[in-house]
Amino acid sequence: MTDVHNGHTRSVHTHPGWQPPATARDQGDRNAYRKDLYSYISGLVLALLLTAVPFALVYWHAMTASSLLLAIGVFALVQAIVHFRCFLHVDLSRGSVDHLLLVLFSGVILIMMAGGTVWILGNLHARMY
Numbered sequence: 686m687t688d689v690h691n692g693h694t695r696s697v698h699t700h701p702g703w704q705p706p707a708t709a710r711d712q713g714d715r716n717a718y719r720k721d722l723y724s725y726i727s728g729l730v731l732a733l734l735l736t737a738v739p740f741a742l743v744y745w746h747a748m749t750a751s752s753l754l755l756a757i758g759v760f761a762l763v764q765a766i767v768h769f770r771c772f773l774h775v776d777l778s779r780g781s782v783d784h785l786l787l788v789l790f791s792g793v794i795l796i797m798m799a800g801g802t803v804w805i806l807g808n809l810h811a812r813m814y
Contacts, residue, residue, distance in 0.1 A: 728771025735764040 739757045742748060748756060769775040775785045 724771050724774070728767055731767045731771065732764060735760050735767065 739760045742753060742756060747753075769785070769788070773784070773788075775781045775788070
């Protein structure tokens with residue numbers, strides 16, 4: 686947009702503080718940004734808490750060894766769920782279930798590969814003696 690004044694053409698919106706008026710799309714983008722930021726911050730706080738508690742349980746010998754292993758496993762499972770929900774934005778909606786299945790399938794393949802490797806190495810070790 687231009688303005689003609691005394692024979693000179695200049696832009697109407699040249700002062701440094703000018704911003705175009707906010708549209709509904711801009712407001713929606715801002716709300717989505719705030720929602721994502723809240724998700725990341727809450728995920729970070731939960732992840733730190735779910736990491737610190739098992740360390741504290743081990744440090745202070747708060748439980749027996751078997752109970753401690755169970756507690757660490759439960760905290761690890763909850764932390765994995767927090768990571769899926771807060772950082773990867775995987776929930777139970779239709780589009781996200783496909784992503785969740787892809788991640789779970791990849792995890793199963795990795796566990797099978799690692800387990801198979803340990804099995805083969807253990808078998809080879811047993812045959813050597």
